[in-house]
Amino acid sequence: xxxxxxxxxxxxxxxxxxxxxxxxxxxxxxxxxxxxxxxxxxxxxxxxxxxxxxxxxxxxxxxxxxxxxxxxxxxxxxxxxxxxxxxxxxxxxxxxxxxxxxxxxxxxxxxxxxxxxxxxxxxxxxxxxxxxxxxxxxxxxxxxxxxxxxxxxxxxxxxxxxxxxxxxxxxxxxxxxxxxxxxxxxxxxxxxxxxxxxxxxxxxxxxxxxxxxxxxxxxxxxxxxxxxxxxxxxxxxxxxxxxxxxxxxxxx
Amino acid sequence: xxxxxxxxxxxxxxxxxxxxxxxxxxxxxxxxxxxxxxxxxxxxxxxxxxxxxxxxxxxxxxxxxxxxxxxxxxxxxxxxxxxxxxxxxxxxxxxxxxxxxxxxxxxxxxxxxxxxxxxxxxxxxxxxxxxxxxxxxxxxxxxxxxxxxxxxxxxxxxxxxxxxxxxxxxxxxxxxxx
Numbered sequence: 001x002x003x004x005x006x007x008x009x010x011x012x013x014x015x016x017x018x019x020x021x022x023x024x025x026x027x028x029x030x031x032x033x034x035x036x037x038x039x040x041x042x043x044x045x046x047x048x049x050x051x052x053x054x055x056x057x058x059x060x061x062x063x064x065x066x067x068x069x070x071x072x073x074x075x076x077x078x079x080x081x082x083x084x085x086x087x088x089x090x091x092x093x094x095x096x097x098x099x100x101x102x103x104x105x106x107x108x109x110x111x112x113x114x115x116x117x118x119x120x121x122x123x124x125x126x127x128x129x130x131x132x133x134x135x136x137x138x139x140x141x142x143x144x145x146x147x148x149x150x151x152x153x154x155x156x157x158x159x160x161x162x163x164x165x166x167x168x169x170x171x172x173x174x175x176x177x178x179x180x181x182x183x184x185x186x187x188x189x190x191x192x193x194x195x196x197x198x199x200x201x202x203x204x205x206x207x208x209x210x211x212x213x214x215x216x217x218x219x220x221x222x223x224x225x226x227x228x229x230x231x232x233x234x235x236x237x238x239x240x241x242x243x244x245x246x247x248x249x250x251x252x
Numbered sequence: 253x254x255x256x257x258x259x260x261x262x263x264x265x266x267x268x269x270x271x272x273x274x275x276x277x278x279x280x281x282x283x284x285x286x287x288x289x290x291x292x293x294x295x296x297x298x299x300x301x302x303x304x305x306x307x308x309x310x311x312x313x314x315x316x317x318x319x320x321x322x323x324x325x326x327x328x329x330x331x332x333x334x335x336x337x338x339x340x341x342x343x344x345x346x347x348x349x350x351x352x353x354x355x356x357x358x359x360x361x362x363x364x365x366x367x368x369x370x371x372x373x374x375x376x377x378x379x380x381x382x383x384x385x386x387x388x389x390x391x392x393x394x395x396x397x398x399x400x401x402x403x404x405x406x407x408x409x410x411x412x413x414x415x416x417x418x419x420x421x422x423x424x425x426x427x428x429x430x
Contacts, residue, residue, distance in 0.1 A: 021278040034280035044289035053295050055301035064312050077305045086358065097298040105293050127274045128283040185331055192273065 012206075015199035019086040019123055019192065031207060039119045047121065054126050061158070076104070077130070080237065087241035091248055098138075102131065106187065110229035113191060122232075123191035125184065132184030135240050143247035153157040154250035183239060194225040392427075400424045 023030045033206040055076070060068030066074055080103050084096045089218060104124055113120025121127050132159045155172040157165055198221050204214035272278070401417075401424050408415040 004282070019272040021272060021275070021281065033279050034284045036281055038278075038281055038285075040278075040282050041285045044285050048289055048296070051301075051412075052296055056296060059301065059304050059308065062308050062311075064308075064315055066308075070308070073301070073307065074305055077302065077309075097294065097302055100297055100302060101290060101294040104297065105290060106361055121286070123273070126279040129284050130283055130286055134299045175277050188273065192271075 013203040015196040015203070017198060018119065018195060021124075036229050040121060040124075043109070043119045043121050046112055047105060047108045050112060051104045054108070055104065060105075071095060074224060081240055084241055087238065088207075088245040088248060092241070092244055095244060099237060099240055102135070102240060103233055106236050107133070107230065107233040110191060110233055111226075112231060113195065114225055120191050120195055123188055125188045125193060128188040129180075130186035131187070131236070132180040135183065136180035139240075139243045139247045142244075143250060146248060147250055151247070151250045152245055158251070179243065183236065187236055190228050194221065194228055197221050198225065397424060397428065400428070 021032060021038050021040055024039055024042055025030060030036075055070075055073050058067075058073045061067070061070070063070055077100070080100050081093075081096060084092050084099055088095070109120070109122045112118055113123065143154070148154075155176070156170045157168045157172065160168050198218060201214050201217040201221060205211045205218070207214075262412055303342060404420050405415055405417075408420070
């Protein structure tokens, strides 16, 4: 039926089908209410389980000399802890659990999305926008609570010559409000593009003549995607740290 | 193929073409479940995982610090023991040198006495021997003189002369001196 619908035996590409939100129980086309259990629910649940497996189960023995699993958990902890400490300073440490939550969620969701036939929650702009705007609002509110009106000094570059300052202020304000957009689109775009390219290459594998090239392409892109998954989690986290630093120390 | 069939069915069912990411009707659902997931992960991490890992790291740091302190203690004790050993060694060496010196001095004294005694004995023996040699030499000269006198007398007699004793003695004595 598929072949008929697409012109009989030709190539049929559906690179975007993998991103469809479907009810887990019932058929496609059923209405999706806010409470409907969908594939989003399933893969978010698996992300939670992955975080638990990675951070809780591995450390259950509390060995002084860590095993493999515990080393990974400690590595993750140390990596994010050091990042928060280096970027935001000592007073940013108390926000470490929130940043760790973001990092672990994005990392696990990205990697789970690399499982064939899986659903990548972080490829959806709705998900990353919540993360990005969540960070944006949290950081902005925190900035005003911590610094009061002097938080606006973030936009007033006092080290620049006076005539330039209003211009710079406008640029700073625009860049500040663009932050959550770029923050969320960067993650969703990377995830979506990579997975779509994988699907396109896989589609070419339907033609026997170029199947080997297509499959090598899939393997190469898959390796790249593994890299991108980790790097995007890192980028999202470190940018969050940078924004947090601006909120805690708004003066240039 | 299952995927393709599915997709075709979806197209037939009137699924919106293009990006599913922009399908606003699924946003509520995604956001709802995302918030639940984030809260769950936050509680798992902040209540269980992070305190536990922080505890493990602190404990390890403590263990390492203790071990280093213990190692330093042991090192200090080893140095102490080494110093004590060196001390004992140098003491023993000095003692040995002292004993060796004393022994050497004692032996030297004994040796000196023995050498002196031996020298004296040797000197006495030498004097005695010299005396004996002198005696023997004197005796030998006398005997030679006698033999020479007798021989001369006999020779003279054989030759037909008659030598008086006194002239022979004088001749022999002069000859022996010469």
